[in-house]
Amino acid sequence: AQSVTQPDIHITVSEGASLELRCNYSYGATPYLFWYVQSPGQGLQLLLKYFSGDTLVQGIKGFEAEFKRSQSSFNLRKPSVHWSDAAEYFCAVGAPGNTPLVFGKGTRLSVIA
Amino acid sequence: EADIYQTPRYLVIGTGKKITLECSQTMGHDKMYWYQQDPGMELHLIHYSYGVNSTEKGDLSSESTVSRIRTEHFPLTLESARPSHTSQYLCASRTSGNNEQFFGPGTRLTVL
Numbered sequence: 001a002q003s004v005t006q007p008d009i010h011i012t013v014s015e016g017a018s019l020e021l022r023c024n025y026s027y028g029a030t031p032y033l034f035w036y037v038q039s040p041g042q043g044l045q046l047l048l049k050y051f052s053g054d055t056l057v058q059g060i061k062g063f064e065a066e067f068k069r070s071q072s073s074f075n076l077r078k079p080s081v082h083w084s085d086a087a088e089y090f091c092a093v094g095a096p097g098n099t100p101l102v103f104g105k106g107t108r109l110s111v112i113a
Numbered sequence: 114e115a116d117i118y119q120t121p122r123y124l125v126i127g128t129g130k131k132i133t134l135e136c137s138q139t140m141g142h143d144k145m146y147w148y149q150q151d152p153g154m155e156l157h158l159i160h161y162s163y164g165v166n167s168t169e170k171g172d173l174s175s176e177s178t179v180s181r182i183r184t185e186h187f188p189l190t191l192e193s194a195r196p197s198h199t200s201q202y203l204c205a206s207r208t209s210g211n212n213e214q215f216f217g218p219g220t221r222l223t224v225l
Contacts, residue, residue: 043216105155
């Protein structure tokens with residue numbers, strides 16, 4: 001069975017600073033990997049996804065993530081954070097077939113001036 | 114663009130009332146899901162469906178029930194609401210082709 005760990009519950013960064021949110025997964029084969037963002041009181045919006053191919057994937061809002069099979073990781077990065085990036089971020093892993101996505105517990109990002 | 118709708122967006126009701134949270138998608142997705150999420154907390158899968166007339170319980174036990182009579186519609190019903198049901202309920206859908214999942218805006222339920 002798949003599992004996802006987001007080690008950081010809450011991260012605070014300064015506006016303009018770089019950002020890296022960590023995600024580790026457990027799955028026996030090559031997984032499907034996702035990052036979602038959730039603003040307060042809203043649903044989840046897909047930032048980016050990895051199915052196969054190039055291990056560095058680009059997403060919306062200037063985010064990127066890198067799949068590292070050897071580390072079972074799919075960390076999310078952004079070179080310069082904006083105040084509007086403050087939100088909850090969820091990593092998820094999926095597998096071919098009918099199995100529902102498995103979500104991490106989320107990382108809350110705060111941005112300070 | 115994903116088109117998945119939830120109504121109502123906000124609902125405040127008294128204990129013991131029966132409620133139905135609506136979820137519809139216009140993408141023809143066969144798989145649909147309901148999640149329960151307390152503010153700032155993790156997602157808990159409570160129900161899902163692989164297609165018409167298919168429903169399954171999720172990881173978190175829930176007193177709610179669901180039905181899937183039409184592909185585009187996946188309503189969630191609480192027969193007798195209690196304060197412990199106060200939460201946000203998120204609906205999602207995805208196609209069989211891949212695991213990309215789209216979410217609705219959520220229904221924030223408060224039971225007094």
